[in-house]
Amino acid sequence: MSESLVARHRAVLPNWLALYYKEPIEIVRASGRRVTDADGNTYLDFFAGILTNAIGYDVAEISDAIRAQLDTGVLHTSTLYLIRKQVELAERIAELSGIPDAKVFFTNSGTEANETALMLATQYRRSNQVLALRNSYHGRAFATVGITGNRGWSASSLSPVKVSYVHGGYRYRDAFGSLSDAEYIKACTDDLRDVLQTTTSGDVAALIAEPIQGVGGFNVPPDGLFAAFKEVLDSYGILLISDEVQTGWGRTGEHFWGIQAHGVTPDVMTFAKGLGNGLAIGGVVARGDVMDSITANSISTFGGNPVATAGAKATLDYLLDNDLQGNALKLGNHLIARLRELGDRYDIVGDVRGKGLMIGIELVESGGREPSPPNASAVLEETRERGLLVGKGGLHNNVIRLAPPMTLTGEEADEALEILGASIAAVQEASR
Structure with missing residues (x-):
């Protein structure tokens, strides 16, 4: 990502207009459930423009x-x-x-x-x-x-x-x-x-x-x-x-x-x-x-x-x-079940909750329930490095938010689970 665009953004837009990631990205192309940034990196999108790109990208019937x-x-x-x-x-x-x-x-x-x-x-x-x-x-x-x-x-x-x-x-x-x-x-x-x-x-x-x-x-x-x-x-x-x-x-x-x-x-x-x-x-x-x-x-x-x-x-x-509600139910249940298994495995995961394709992973300090914004930020960065975009929020800014387009496929769900598992494992190891 060009540093000059970040500098221009910060010069003319409000300080309170937050950007994700230590190195913010500019999304320039998209198709299906994937987006590509200005540097040519492609990501599986699990936040969908804050739940807005509900059907995904470049859908012929809508376009x-x-x-x-x-x-x-x-x-x-x-x-x-x-x-x-x-x-x-x-x-x-x-x-x-x-x-x-x-x-x-x-x-x-x-x-x-x-x-x-x-x-x-x-x-x-x-x-x-x-x-x-x-x-x-x-x-x-x-x-x-x-x-x-x-x-x-x-x-x-x-x-x-x-x-x-x-x-x-x-x-x-x-x-x-x-x-x-x-x-x-x-x-x-x-x-x-x-x-x-x-x-x-x-x-x-x-x-x-x-x-x-x-x-x-x-x-x-x-x-x-x-x-x-x-x-x-x-x-x-x-x-x-x-x-x-x-x-x-x-x-x-x-x-x-x-x-x-x-x-x-x-x-x-x-x-x-x-x-x-x-x-x-x-x-x-x-x-x-x-x-x-x-x-x-x-x-x-x-x-x-x-x-x-x-x-x-x-x-x-x-x-x-296309019964996307039914797809959200099926894949949401699959994601939540697998994520709860990750929660049992890693103690920096305090809670996994949600319904359908609207899922939260609350990150805590290892071995307790104390909210951990640093762990959430680290997971956000780790998933991006591995090709997955997720959201972050919560009262303490320690919750990873998953809300992919409702056209998500089973293969893409499993791909995201692999990335999330590897990312949480890396953060868990680093937090010890």
Whole structure:
């Protein structure tokens, strides 16, 4: 990688705009599940542009749909005009959501989608009080930073909403983490009741939650937690917002939406990332009465534009036609089982968790549970050297995040497992 490009990046872009790797890479070509950097090195991609390239790279059906729209000459019209692909995509998402009388509003990102959901909920309930999970992450805008329960991503304590945090996000290090599933759900639900009674005035707008925390380290709560939460929320009239920016579109394998593992239908869902397979698109799907609670004028200049919705519609069709949810379940189960075997072998692996192709490996100090960001950074570098790109996150920045394109093959899964095994072994040896 040219040192001059790194220097130019650091000169004109913010200091807080992080780059992976001691020697950052520029990706210049891609195909299937593999990417190539400017120096000609090819990697198996197990992070997919932060879960965004959900179908992989250079997929003909998606590229053809985008080219067909480009060939019309219409890249943009704004929501002041009818956009056929936008309507068709909204119809499909409304149907898939399971939300009664659902309506859809398109945005450009997950952050913008969550901002919109908060605006809807606070308007509908006429309250600026919001509940969120500890260790949560919902975006980098003003309100979404305000409800982020992870100080590593909370840039400001200023906020347009008043937030109260509840347990249930990070079970591995939660105060209730040693409990059984049933006991954990009860303890978290009792905590929710207590928070409502002690830190709010009762008329809370919504609880927003990621079914599996993404930036927080791919933390998986017990199935049924949010169903228990919703019983409490319904008794107050509080809305449930499911942040499906990372868990949507079948990535968790068992269900199309992450929240479905809990046997509950939310009032609002937000989405983004994988829907566009690299194009900028996000959105909100909500009950019609909640969506229509906004009475002021509003539009979206770029949200749901012709190019983005054409590509997203093709992405969704490809995903459904090829049962990529089923592929995520099959290969995810295989990866998790093999990774847990690695965890039994190497004591710097504290926890392996996840669902489908959304897997976290928590790195700890050898022989204990102390979070080890250095070990995670070392694994990140070791995997890159061996031809595998992975992600990193978590409250302590000590979790390796695996989220490959959902078109992953069994052979590629085994290739990644070999690299991960060798990388963890090398770091384990070096940490002694």
